[in-house]
Structures are given as structure tokens and as C-alpha cells.
Amino acid sequence: MYITISDQDSEYNCPRQLSERAKDLPETRLKPNAHLFHEGDRVERIYQVISGAVSLTRLLEDGRRQIIAFGFPGDIVGFPCDGRHHTDCVALNDVRLQPYRLSQLASGRVHSKLGAGLLQAALHEIAAMQDHFMMLGRKSATEKVAAFLTVLKRRTGTPAGQYTQISLPMSRADIADFLGLTTETVSRTISQFRKSRLIALDGAQTVIILREDALKALAEEGTP
Amino acid sequence: MYITISDQDSEYNCPRQLSERAKDLPETRLKPNAHLFHEGDRVERIYQVISGAVSLTRLLEDGRRQIIAFGFPGDIVGFPCDGRHHTDCVALNDVRLQPYRLSQLASGRVHSKLGAGLLQAALHEIAAMQDHFMMLGRKSATEKVAAFLTVLKRRTGTPAGQYTQISLPMSRADIADFLGLTTETVSRTISQFRKSRLIALDGAQTVIILREDALKALAEEGTP
DNA sequence: CGCGGGGTTGAGCGCCATCAATTGGAGTGG
DNA sequence: CCACTCCAATTGATGGCGCTCAACCCCGCG
Numbered sequence: 001m002y003i004t005i006s007d008q009d010s011e012y013n014c015p016r017q018l019s020e021r022a023k024d025l026p027e028t029r030l031k032p033n034a035h036l037f038h039e040g041d042r043v044e045r046i047y048q049v050i051s052g053a054v055s056l057t058r059l060l061e062d063g064r065r066q067i068i069a070f071g072f073p074g075d076i077v078g079f080p081c082d083g084r085h086h087t088d089c090v091a092l093n094d095v096r097l098q099p100y101r102l103s104q105l106a107s108g109r110v111h112s113k114l115g116a117g118l119l120q121a122a123l124h125e126i127a128a129m130q131d132h133f134m135m136l137g138r139k140s141a142t143e144k145v146a147a148f149l150t151v152l153k154r155r156t157g158t159p160a161g162q163y164t165q166i167s168l169p170m171s172r173a174d175i176a177d178f179l180g181l182t183t184e185t186v187s188r189t190i191s192q193f194r195k196s197r198l199i200a201l202d203g204a205q206t207v208i209i210l211r212e213d214a215l216k217a218l219a220e221e222g223t224p
Numbered sequence: 225m226y227i228t229i230s231d232q233d234s235e236y237n238c239p240r241q242l243s244e245r246a247k248d249l250p251e252t253r254l255k256p257n258a259h260l261f262h263e264g265d266r267v268e269r270i271y272q273v274i275s276g277a278v279s280l281t282r283l284l285e286d287g288r289r290q291i292i293a294f295g296f297p298g299d300i301v302g303f304p305c306d307g308r309h310h311t312d313c314v315a316l317n318d319v320r321l322q323p324y325r326l327s328q329l330a331s332g333r334v335h336s337k338l339g340a341g342l343l344q345a346a347l348h349e350i351a352a353m354q355d356h357f358m359m360l361g362r363k364s365a366t367e368k369v370a371a372f373l374t375v376l377k378r379r380t381g382t383p384a385g386q387y388t389q390i391s392l393p394m395s396r397a398d399i400a401d402f403l404g405l406t407t408e409t410v411s412r413t414i415s416q417f418r419k420s421r422l423i424a425l426d427g428a429q430t431v432i433i434l435r436e437d438a439l440k441a442l443a444e445e446g447t448p
Numbered sequence: 449c450g451c452g453g454g455g456t457t458g459a460g461c462g463c464c465a466t467c468a469a470t471t472g473g474a475g476t477g478g
Numbered sequence: 479c480c481a482c483t484c485c486a487a488t489t490g491a492t493g494g495c496g497c498t499c500a501a502c503c504c505c506g507c508g
Contacts, residue, residue: 058354058355058358060358060362060444061444064358064362066361068354068357079350080347081347081348081350081351082351086351086354086355115340116339119339119346122343122346122347122350123304123305124306126346126353127303127306127310129350129354129357130282130292130311131310133282133290133356133357134282134288136361136404137290137360137401137403137404138284138288140464141464171487172486172487172488180361180362181465182464182465182466183486183488184465184466184487184488184489185463185464187486187488188464188488188489190487190488191488191489203473204473204487204488220284220285221286364495364496365496395454396454397454405497406496406497407455407456408457409495409497411455411457412456412457414456428454428455428456428504428505
């Protein structure tokens with residue numbers, strides 16, 4: 001999952017599955033904090049998240065961390081490059097994933113069905129990442145967090161009375177490393193939204209969206 | 225072109241061409257500032273830069289701009305998503321590009337040769353973009369500019385006496401919008417490198433790398 | 449020679465990082 | 479059930495990096 005601004009009306013149309021045919025592997029299950037793969041691992045299969053959530057992370061020697069993306073249901077993780085994974089993938093909670101073999105692709109030739117699905121998925125991934133660049137490079141902390149909550153609401157929101165509620169499977173530090181901020185700034189920004197009655201909290205991991213319109217406005221304009 | 229840190233030894237192995245077979249279109253030429261395509265345009269072909277350079281940009285309503293990538297010789301630009309371009313593409317100088325038809329891909333089936341090449345290119349693009357996230361989200365201005373010059377040296381450096389010289393076809397504002405900075409900060413950082421004798425300038429558009437080792441160190445550590 | 453636009457440099461400030469202290473909530477054991 | 483622990487989250491205080499606003503420089507061009 002990336003932060004994309006342009007998807008408010010056109011529901012993100014993720015392929016329900018990469019291929020019915022190639023679905024010959026049983027689903028994978030992970031416990032919180034378990035690794036699905038590490039950076040540098042040889043890629044044998046790619047995965048589509050069925051339920052739960054994962055994070056894709058890269059690390060710098062000095063400890064700085066960037067979360068490249070979160071993987072939510074429908075998302076595809078494990079795109080290979082030269083046969084290797086380029087990120088770590090860690091489960092944030094209990095996760096179920098559908099694996100797909102990549103052996104057909106190892107040969108230069110693309111096995112048509114899976115290859116076409118994979119290509120479409122990769123092209124969508126590129127477009128989503130492009131949107132995310134704008135987020136990281138040009139948006140303020142307020143805009144980033146507001147956009148993050150807005151996207152999460154669209155992807156994982158569940159009705160709660162007259163409002164929509166979202167649960168955050170990741171820590172504040174994860175959100176910070178995803179948005180290019182610090183945990184303190186994320187926390188402060190969320191508190192500020194709470195004080196402005198844009199959201200309400202039920203514990204640190206559950207957010208109730210009270211005024212989505214205002215949040216969206218903040219996500220696009222920062223300080224209107 | 226993205227800012228990738230991990231490529232210092234393994235020379236970036238861009239496909240020399242997507243496909244010899246599909247190379248049935250004559251090369252495209254652009255003058256400086258000419259548009260190759262606009263955001264939202266229907267995608268009919270994708271391009272590989274032969275010579276010159278282009279920028280891929282996205283715009284926000286309020287005028288903020290992010291340069292997603294620069295396209296240098298060997299780079300592929302115009303990855304489609306749902307049949308549309310998601311960035312503007314503008315020539316920075318005189319550019320020559322090799323176009324490839326996408327009509328074969330319009331059908332759900334992947335025409336094997338071009339499809340495989342396109343998939344490989346897309347996967348490389350994803351990996352390169354992942355590296356770039358770290359740059360935008362977690363690096364200081366010094367690190368960003370140092371890394372930028374280092375990558376540019378690897379991609380377009382030409383020998384000049386005992387040193388390597390690079391020419392910057394883009395403006396300071398372009399560099400700033402690429403790295404998530406302002407023109408002033410880019411200019412200041414470059415001046416600082418010049419005063420530290422890491423680089424020398426021959427006009428604003430030509431940089432001579434005097435101490436690549438120091439530059440690389442700065443690119444990875446910021447302030448050692 | 450005057451003009452204009454990109455580049456450079458300077459002064460000041462604001463946003464966000466940093467450092468630090470406190471709170472809160474989940475898990476554990478008495 | 480409560481006391482205790484531990485770590486995440488929150489809140490506060492302070493500082494610095496990079497943005498903003500502005501002046502100036504440089505150079506190509508009419």
C-alpha cells in the first residue's frame with residue numbers, strides 16, 4: 001500500500017488474484033513479527049496478501065529505516081529483481097498469503113497467464129509508487145498523516161455506527177518510517193487531529209474517522 | 225534514473241534494447257522543453273532513451289512539483305497504468321528515443337518477447353524506485369546531493385584529464401524537485417562541495433568530480 | 449548596453465527532529 | 479485482583495536543518 005491521492009473515486013482495482021491456474025500452492029500463514037523473506041533472499045515465489053498486513057522495509061547501516069510499503073489484503077509483495085528480494089518483509093499481525101510460483105518466469109519466456117498478471121501488477125505498483133514520491137518529497141507532516149489515514153480508511157475501513165473505524169496494525173514507529181517522519185511527530189499529529197475532533201481514538205491502534213472531508217482537505221492542502 | 229546506493233560495483237545492467245524484433249518504429253527526436261507525453265495521455269508506446277535526457281514530473285494543484293525520475297540513455301520511460309500515462313515527460317535537451325509499440329500488450333496476452341523485456345524492465349524500475357524512497361524519506365540535503373552527483377557520474381560521467389566530468393542538463397529547480405529540496409538548498413550544498421574541493425564547476429551545468437571517495441562517503445553517512 | 453532569467457548568497461524563521469520525562473496499557477506473577 | 483514491569487505512546491522543551499524571503503550576481507541575448 002502506498003499513499004495515492006488520485007484514487008478517491010476510482011476504487012483501486014487490484015487483481016483479485018494473479019491467476020486462478022497458478023494457484024497450486026497452499027496459503028502461507030505468518031505470526032506477528034515473523035519474516036516472510038529478507039533482503040537478498042532468492043525469489044522463488046511472490047505473494048498476494050489475503051488477510052492481515054505486512055511491512056516491506058529497507059535498512060541503512062546506521063540504523064535508519066524506510067518502510068517501502070505496507071501490504072494489505074489484495075496487495076502483491078515480493079516483486080523480484082534479478083532473482084533477489086530487495087526488501088525485508090515482516091508480518092505485522094496474523095497474516096495469510098497466497099503464494100505463486102515464479103519458476104515459469106525464470107525462463108526468459110513469460111508463461112502467458114501468470115506473466116500477464118504479474119506485468120499488470122508491476123505496472124500498477126510503479127504508478128502507485130510514483131504517487132508516493134510526491135508524498136515523501138513534497139508534503140508536510142500534517143498532509144502525510146492525513147493522507148495516510150484517508151488511504152487506510154479506504155483500504156481497511158469498517159463501519160462503526162455512523163462513522164468508519166480503522167485499526168492500525170503497525171506501530172507509530174512504522175508509520176513514521178513509512179512517511180519519512182519520527183514517531184514523535186506522528187504521535188503529535190494524530191493527537192492534533194483528535195483535539196480538532198477530526199478523529200477519535202479507541203486505544204492507540206484504533207482510529208475512528210469523524211470528519212473524513214476535513215481529513216481529505218488536510219491531506220491535499222496542509223493548512224487551509 | 226533514480227538514486228540507488230547499492231550499485232557501486234554491479235554496473236546497472238539496463239537492457240540494451242527491449243526487443244530487437246519490435247524495433248520497427250523510427251526513433252523519436254525532441255527539442256529542449258518539448259513534451260513527449262502528458263499525464264493522462266493514452267499510452268500507445270513506451271520509449272527507451274538513446275541520447276539526451278528527459279524528466280518525468282508530477283504536479284500538485286498548488287504548484288508543488290515532484291520529479292519522479294530523470295530518463296538518461298538506456299532508461300525506459302512511459303510505463304503505462306490502465307492504459308494511461310501517470311506523469312508528464314519533458315525533454316531537458318536534444319533527445320533521441322526508440323519507441324516500442326504497446327499494441328501487442330493491449331490484448332490480455334503478452335506477446336512473449338516484448339512482454340518479457342517489458343516485465344524485466346518494470347521489475348528493475350520497481351527495485352530502483354524502492355532505493356529512491358530511502359533517499360526521499362530519510363536522507364539529509366548533503367546526502368541527497370552527494371548521492372545525486374555520484375549516480376550521475378556513474379551514468380553520464382566523461383573523462384576530463386585525471387578527473388571525471390558530468391554535465392547537468394537540468395536546472396537547479398529540477399534537481400530540487402527530484403530530491404525533495406529547494407533550489408536554494410541545492411545551490412548551497414553544491415557550493416559547499418566546491419568550497420571543500422570535492423568538486424569543481426565549469427559554469428553552472430558542468431561539474432568536475434575531484435574526490436569521488438569523499439562524495440560517496442557523504443552520500444552514505446551525511447556528516448562523518 | 450540594458451534586460452531577463454537562472455544561479456548564488458545572506459538573514460531570519462518555522463517545522464520537525466532531538467532529547468527527555470511522563471503516561472498508559474498489556475502482560476506477568478504474586 | 480492488584481502490584482509490578484516493560485515498552486509503546488504521548489507530551490514537553492529546545493535546537494537545527496532546510497525553507498522563505500530577498501538581494502545580488504552572472505551571463506546570454508536582443
